[in-house]
Amino acid sequence: MSATNFSGDPTLLIARLIADPQTLDQRLAAATAALDKAGLPLAHAAMLDFCGDVLQLELPGDDMAVLRKVIDEHFAPSDAIIARDVIRVPDVFVSDMDSTMIGQECIDELADFANLKAQVAEITERAMQGELDFEAALRERVGLLEGLEEGAIERCLTERIRPNPGARVLVETLKSKGCRTVLVTGGFHHFADVVAEQIGFERVAGNRLEVAGGKLTGQLVGAITDSSTKEAVLREEVGKLSEGAVSMAAGDGANDIPMLQASTFGIAYRAKPKAREASDGWIERGDLTALLKLLEIRETDWVTG
Structure with missing residues (x-):
């Protein structure tokens, strides 16, 4: 499954998450029911081909708050990114x-x-x-x-x-x-x-x-x-790039909130509640390399030297 399949569809919500694989089937069933009840039916769910522990969810609509709530209620602790368009490697x-x-x-x-x-x-x-x-x-x-x-x-x-x-x-x-x-x-x-x-x-x-x-x-x-x-600083760096540049920011505290909210993907790393609430992605289960998995970067491409 490739993120490029979803390019150009602004009404499609995408979530990628890493959760406990031992209980994933039960959690997904409960999450699907919760999304149906909230009027946000799940269109597709599948594990990404390149990695056995990244689940991608696709939903028509624009209610990110509902999707976030369902992920928190049914998959926690998790590592996740939620987006309204494609999820791809950032430019900054x-x-x-x-x-x-x-x-x-x-x-x-x-x-x-x-x-x-x-x-x-x-x-x-x-x-x-x-x-x-x-x-x-x-x-x-x-x-x-x-x-x-x-x-x-x-x-x-x-x-x-x-x-x-x-x-x-x-x-x-x-x-x-x-x-x-x-x-x-x-x-x-x-x-x-x-x-x-x-x-x-x-x-x-x-x-x-x-x-x-x-x-x-x-x-x-x-x-x-x-x-x-x-x-x-975030806006300055993005301003140096071409139109449509994608940014990612990571932080854990209240003073990171404006930066998280200004970025394409704001990632809360084991964060304080206010920063976590302001983010559209979070790392709570794995280490920082979880972001590479969520960005669909194969482990064979990781720079480990």
């Missing part, structure tokens, strides 16, 4: 860093070197849930780090910061398909520049910690990279 991929491309929140881990992790992590969590103003929360946390030796950053990078499983394979494989890759973070260039090199991103946007006399001053240098900046 823009991703958040902390808790998306890496498994940590850098500022929380750095704060541990100042014995302030619990205090900073609480602020981080509330900001990512959308309960606090992002810039105010960022400045408050950075202020708490005043006086910390700059060398703690290198130690933190070496000892604490690790890419999430599948991150490098995802990015390098997308690049091999002609996709532009950008890492944009509300975190810091001290971390993001290193992470981008490790994973393979071609551009980095983020905040800069001020350092003086070998110590953090508790201040930032330059403009804040926040949710509006993330969206602006």
Whole structure:
């Protein structure tokens, strides 16, 4: 089955998902009944030929909310993308860093070197849930780090910061398909520049910690990279491409929402509820390579070196 079969039909909803194969038949039967009851009958369901665990659903209509609700109720936990047209490899991929491309929140881990992790992590969590103003929360946390030796950053990078499983394979494989890759973070260039090199991103946007006399001053240098900046970076990259360019964004927190909503495919990676709700795709079951499967990229084409 190829996504190209559906090109040009704007009334067709497409969902691709990866769920537990042991219960897939029962789940699909229940989901089909739920869709019928909601007035959104399933036109076709089949496993993609190239991969034994990706189910594609096709439905005439435009009610994405109903389809999303049925998938959540009958296939969770799942990895999925829902689209109104074709699902294809994006021309540009823009991703958040902390808790998306890496498994940590850098500022929380750095704060541990100042014995302030619990205090900073609480602020981080509330900001990512959308309960606090992002810039105010960022400045408050950075202020708490005043006086910390700059060398703690290198130690933190070496000892604490690790890419999430599948991150490098995802990015390098997308690049091999002609996709532009950008890492944009509300975190810091001290971390993001290193992470981008490790994973393979071609551009980095983020905040800069001020350092003086070998110590953090508790201040930032330059403009804040926040949710509006993330969206602006996505739109800037898409604007460099031809009309009809496809974009994909990935994130986990409330400050990723504008970027997720502005992209063709907004992917929530093990995300906070508000970011999950704003997305039209999510990864909750597998690692980041699940996106390659959902984009119909054969494993033999993955870049693993």
